[in-house]
Amino acid sequence: MAKEVKVDSKEVGLVAGLNLFNFFLGTKDLHYGLWNDGLDVTVQNLPEAQKRYSDFLISHFPEDVKTILDVGCGAGGLATELLSRGYQVQGVSPSPLLSEAAQSQAGDDFKIHHGRFEDVKFSVNEKFDMVMFSESFQYITLNMVLDKAQSLLRPGGYIVICDFFKTDAPGKSVVGGGHKFIEFQKVLNDSGLNVLEEKDITKETAPNLDLVNQMGRDLLLPTMKLIGYTFKNNRPWLSKFFTWKFRKKLDKIDYKYLSGERNAESFAKYKIYKFYLLQRD
Numbered sequence: 669m670a671k672e673v674k675v676d677s678k679e680v681g682l683v684a685g686l687n688l689f690n691f692f693l694g695t696k697d698l699h700y701g702l703w704n705d706g707l708d709v710t711v712q713n714l715p716e717a718q719k720r721y722s723d724f725l726i727s728h729f730p731e732d733v734k735t736i737l738d739v740g741c742g743a744g745g746l747a748t749e750l751l752s753r754g755y756q757v758q759g760v761s762p763s764p765l766l767s768e769a770a771q772s773q774a775g776d777d778f779k780i781h782h783g784r785f786e787d788v789k790f791s792v793n794e795k796f797d798m799v800m801f802s803e804s805f806q807y808i809t810l811n812m813v814l815d816k817a818q819s820l821l822r823p824g825g826y827i828v829i830c831d832f833f834k835t836d837a838p839g840k841s842v843v844g845g846g847h848k849f850i851e852f853q854k855v856l857n858d859s860g861l862n863v864l865e866e867k868d869i870t871k872e873t874a875p876n877l878d879l880v881n882q883m884g885r886d887l888l889l890p891t892m893k894l895i896g897y898t899f900k901n902n903r904p905w906l907s908k909f910f911t912w913k914f915r916k917k918l919d920k921i922d923y924k925y926l927s928g929e930r931n932a933e934s935f936a937k938y939k940i941y942k943f944y945l946l947q948r949d
């Protein structure tokens with residue numbers, strides 16, 4: 669009998685988001701958007717904001733970069749853009765569903781190393797000009813990530829990290845994810861890497877949470893109300909059982925998506941979104 673493999677709920681969330689936004693907006697990017705220069709925070713503008721994020725990232729690549737390892741390549745949106753600009757790109761992807769999407773979007777020449785960055789093996793001679801973590805850094809074990817990334821670089825090669833971290837603001841954030849910034853700074857100091865550029869883009873990325881808030885209020889809430897109303901009237905006993913059985917899950921959805929707590933303000937309090945360009949000796 670085939671061994672059962674548990675599907676990670678974060679992966680399910682990413683793929684569900686990908687399907688939804690791809691269907692309605694035609695975007696296959698899985699990163700936040702960059703809401704700068706007065707771009708209105710509307711779901712229709714998400715593809716433009718995501719494009720601005722990709723352009724921002726790529727505009728910081730040094731000129732001597734030709735080969736890139738895209739760690740956590742998602743559905744291949746960035747890799748496809750980089751390939752079209754003449755870079756040679758390989759990806760790392762632990763998610764079979766996202767790898768499939770990435771391969772079909774970026775094409776057969778895009779080599780994907782399947783597995784977690786922590787586990788993937790590279791041949792000793794395989795060296796890149798740059799190792800890039802675009803919103804994937806937070807998923808990877810902190811105490812090994814920079815050492816392994818450095819070992820994959822040619823001398824003078826670069827690491828790009830664009831992701832959010834946890835601040836030490838008191839209280840509990842409704843938005844999960846991110847390494848503790850203070851711990852990351854320690855790991856970075858100990859790594860021997862040179863920091864060539866460092867930018868705080870929290871202000872430009874926080875509006876993504878206002879978008880999530882709008883979607884909860886204007887899409888998820890009315891849909892759940894409609895389902896609840898129909899269920900309660902047509903199947904009262906089943907409805908009672910369901911609400912009792914899944915009360916914890918429903919409370920969680922309520923708190924996470926419908927309470928209005930997921931917004932730009934709380935993101936900017938509990939998270940710091942940073943861009944880093946690092947270089948090894």
Ligand SMILES: C[S@@+](CC[C@H](N)C(=O)[O-])C[C@H]1O[C@@H](n2cnc3c(N)ncnc32)[C@H](O)[C@@H]1O
Binds near residue numbers: 697746785803
């Ligand atoms: C938010 S998505 C970002 C995707 C893409 N880099 C982008 O900018 O659109 C996070 C990515 O990290 C990947 N990921 C999660 N855990 C990982 C790990 N341990 N090693 C490598 N990638 C990982 C996920 O599969 C997903 O592709």
